[in-house]
Amino acid sequence: MALDEEAVEKIIKAGEIGARVRELATSLVKPGASAREVCSRVEEYTLELGAKPAFPCNFSVNEVAAHYTPGLDDDVRLTGVEVVKIDVGVHVDGYIADTAATVDLSGVNGPLLDAARSALEQVVRIMKPNIRVYDIGKAVEAAIKKHGYRPVRNLTGHTIGRWIIHAGTQIPNYPDRTTFHKRLRPGTLVAVEPFATNGRGLVRDGGVVNIYSYTGKRGRYKLSPEEEEVLEYIVENYKTLPFTPRWLLERFDKETITQAIRTLTAKGIIYPYPILVEASKGLVSQFEHTFLILEDRVIVTTCRDCQ
Template identity: 40%
Template structure:
């Protein structure tokens, strides 16, 4: 799931103090659990810094990637022109659970000029069409694999070339990324590959460092040469080029129904507190969607969600729309970088 730049290196990174929310809204038991999570996460980060050439929970990241690759193959088998987006999303959710993992975020199903952050609502009637981007996240105990692909449902040559451009950018980035390589060099490789197809990358979307329960952990992978001298360190990275025949930037569109916990807070309504407690317990700092809340709590849960958002506790992602209404294609893999090797966790064979 991509990141849009608003001026900071990680403007949509998930807040580290979010576990305080549970202590203010869900009672002593949740506070104790939240404190334990915070302490465990801190200890893991210290170990990561001290070891550098190793990734804590390495096997879980690899396993999440393998499952994500299986989900991609499954998704490709069910996506057809005219199939409801809601049906696709629910089947993907169910398949992830069937494989004993959890969604790391709601599957993004974004059509044509909508670049990202579009997921079906509980009563969505829209169907698959046009140039469809499918962005999938799988997590095992907070260790995430993030992968995406694009599908041409119009049998359109321009769509096919856009997809090839994004995939070419991804291939170039995977070849370039390594310990010590500057992120701008990776961006340059992506940009050159996409421009060779006479398209442009989207400049204000990027790949990102992934840490446990944190999709956007600070370091970003630009889709163009931004001249920044930031070096790749040991870690888990999502690389996700976007190609477009538009202007090469995205703007905020309408609300997406995708949320994340943003800051500590409380609500007065008892039922809203129950919903908030569930969100803290189930999703922690990872994104979730109104569709999932409706499934758990029905329409009353959606009202509670609005109350929690109004209290400033939640951030709702906007859809991201290409500024010139150009079509957008996306390709993405998750890569683990260590001193010993480079592993593309989400790579699969057709």
């Protein structure tokens, strides 16, 4: 995408805020803490720093690899032995930063965390303008396997657009031959997120859905006045970015939200993101940074020590 000076400034600002939000989030992951408490504070802190959430705070525990956030009623409370992935997104005027880290409360899964962390560190070292996507995947897989674990093959990084968290190009965590000739050109904003596991290295749909996004496909469907109002609120406040029904509690009651979400999903007006669970119930770790690729350099927007 073509980026002017203002866009670059907002992307960098989003990244700086994203790093601070990630650091706060991981500090809150302690025995006895709940997903609802942590995610609510993380989202509040994002607003306090002058940005907005680009998607709901993800709080994915043990074999859950991604996409869990508290819904209208459910929650997860930590006992003190879990592996917790915190994935946060912030945006400044639609310019997004996406970043994640993992906390091991058990104290025995450090090598699993090291596998994903070292893979991301290797990507930071090799990232450059016009790099092949294939080479990123190759570096990620090699680093994870060096630690004795497997990359999760059906979870990927992704390019990012304005107001679009997944902008089209996927960044696999292994050397996928279909990406051999794909390059990340200057002007690209991309999130790279290595996932490591002691399981099979695949995720499946876990059923629970607490995250959705507007598809932009309104169609001619007839909606009730309440459903129309909920949809208007979603579009006005989140555009095409992911949201969670609990955010709608600021305006609507649970019954109205539940019915509207059900109808809008059934008609394809909003898209559901189910939780993703490692297929063999293996533990999963994740680390992630956002990279801004310019003509002559790369800025790791969410890493304060990488510049």
